[in-house]
Amino acid sequence: MNQSRAALAAIAVVIPLAMLATVYTGRPAQQGGQEHDKVRLVASFYPLYEFASRVGGDKASVSSLVPAGIEPHDWEPTAQDRLRVSDADILVINGAGFESWAGEMEAKVVVDTSQGIDHGANPHIWLDPVIAKHQVEKIREAVIVADPANADYYKKNADSFLTELDQLNSFIKLQLADCEKSDFIAFHDAFAYFAARYGLTQHAIHDVSPEGDILPQKLQQVISLANQLGINVIYSEDLVDSRLADTIAGEIPGGRVLVLSPVEGIKQQEQDAGIGYIDKMKENVANLRVGLECR
Ligand SMILES: [Zn+2]
Numbered sequence: 001m002n003q004s005r006a007a008l009a010a011i012a013v014v015i016p017l018a019m020l021a022t023v024y025t026g027r028p029a030q031q032g033g034q035e036h037d038k039v040r041l042v043a044s045f046y047p048l049y050e051f052a053s054r055v056g057g058d059k060a061s062v063s064s065l066v067p068a069g070i071e072p073h074d075w076e077p078t079a080q081d082r083l084r085v086s087d088a089d090i091l092v093i094n095g096a097g098f099e100s101w102a103g104e105m106e107a108k109v110v111v112d113t114s115q116g117i118d119h120g121a122n123p124h125i126w127l128d129p130v131i132a133k134h135q136v137e138k139i140r141e142a143v144i145v146a147d148p149a150n151a152d153y154y155k156k157n158a159d160s161f162l163t164e165l166d167q168l169n170s171f172i173k174l175q176l177a178d179c180e181k182s183d184f185i186a187f188h189d190a191f192a193y194f195a196a197r198y199g200l201t202q203h204a205i206h207d208v209s210p211e212g213d214i215l216p217q218k219l220q221q222v223i224s225l226a227n228q229l230g231i232n233v234i235y236s237e238d239l240v241d242s243r244l245a246d247t248i249a250g251e252i253p254g255g256r257v258l259v260l261s262p263v264e265g266i267k268q269q270e271q272d273a274g275i276g277y278i279d280k281m282k283e284n285v286a287n288l289r290v291g292l293e294c295r
Contacts, residue, residue, distance in 0.1 A: 039147045041139075042088040044099045045072035046265045047126040048113065048135070050277050052092050054161040055139045059150050069267035071239045073209040077101050089146050092139055098123035111142040119193075122208055124262060128193035129169045129281065133162050168278050172198060175285045180293035183229050185222060187237045187245060190262035200292070205248065210240050210262070219244075223251045233291030235260035238267075238280075258287040 039060040043049040049064035056062050065081050066072040077085075082105060085091050091107035093099045095114030102110065113135035117125055125131045140158040144151045176198050184191075188206035195202040205214060205222055226234065232254040236245035238261045249255035261280045288294075 039090065039143055040088040041090045041092055041143070042085050042107075043092040044094060044102070045075070047132070047263050047277055048092045048094055048139075051113075051132070051136050051161070052139050052143075055136060055143055055154055055158045057153065057157045059147065059153055060143060066265065068271055069239065069265050071210065072098075072264050074211055077105070082106070090142050092142075094123060094126060094135070096123040096125055097121065109142060109146065111138055113138040122189060122192045124190040124208075125193055126277075127191055127262060127281075128197045129165045129172070130197060131193060132277075133165045136161055136165070164278055168281055169197075171282070172285050175289060176200070176292065176294060178295045179289070181229070181231070182292065183231060184233070184235065184260075184288060184291050185226060185231055185248075186235050186260055187240060188262065190264075191260070205234075205244065210237060214244060219248065222248055226252045226255070231291065232256060233258050233287075235287070235291070237261060239265050258290060260284050260287055 039056060041052045041056060041060055041062045043052045043062060043064050045064060045066040046068075049062060052060070053062045063084070065077060065084070066075045086106040086108075088107065090109045090111055091102075091105060092111045092113065093102050095102075095112035096117070096119040102112075114123070114125055115138060117131055117134055119125055126135060136158055140154055143154050147154070182199065183201045183203060184195075186202050186204045188210035189202070189204040189208050190210075191200075191202045191204075194200070203222070203225055205218070206212065222234075226232070226248070232249075232252055234245045234249040234252070234255060234257050236242035236257050236259055238259055242257055245257045249257045261284055263277055263280045266275060266280065
């Protein structure tokens, strides 16, 4: 008797909790009338988050699935992330195989920003500012479909960012126009499109992901390559442990380590300081100029 009463009491407790859960997992937008009117975009990781934020301006609420400063390659969505996606109006992804989890998401609309780009097996298309423009245009199209009443506003926002990307492209060309070297050693194979755009040859310590173990033979290969090409700058990244790059640089005469950011994430304190994609790309160019011995 006591047992079944206890069981009933347990059920009585469980049911209201379950009901509460369904109420409170609803869109946070319901809490405030203004938020409710905004187009809700969820971007997969940093550059898409910035691109979507620039297009959406204050008429969209944009969030990133991968938290600030976290390397996105091995990131996996939680149940909560899935809810965020199914609740949003648009899921913005890089595509080209970067988000291996994207197919499992129940999104209303998915914008694959790599669509229409000839990308092969390497997903790092955003590091070519010309391809990044295409990604911004794909986001613009989708946001306009979701909120046609504000089409002019989104077009204006996109145009202003596209102009900045054009200027960045010209800036990079100019900065890298007169260099002694054209080969550089990146931490991972992220700069293939960038290198192709600016006539450079990228070599990489890691393959398409900056994580995982590196065999001693591979390390030796990189050191030999650096010596053979007279390279003395080894590039590390802003979101990885630089010890591997330090080790390699230590084996090269005059070797040193500089950062070449794949812009796969920007730390919160940097974002708060207003540092974004274009700043990171300009830092990259400044560090590349050292390694390539540009005048
Ligand atoms: Zn990468």
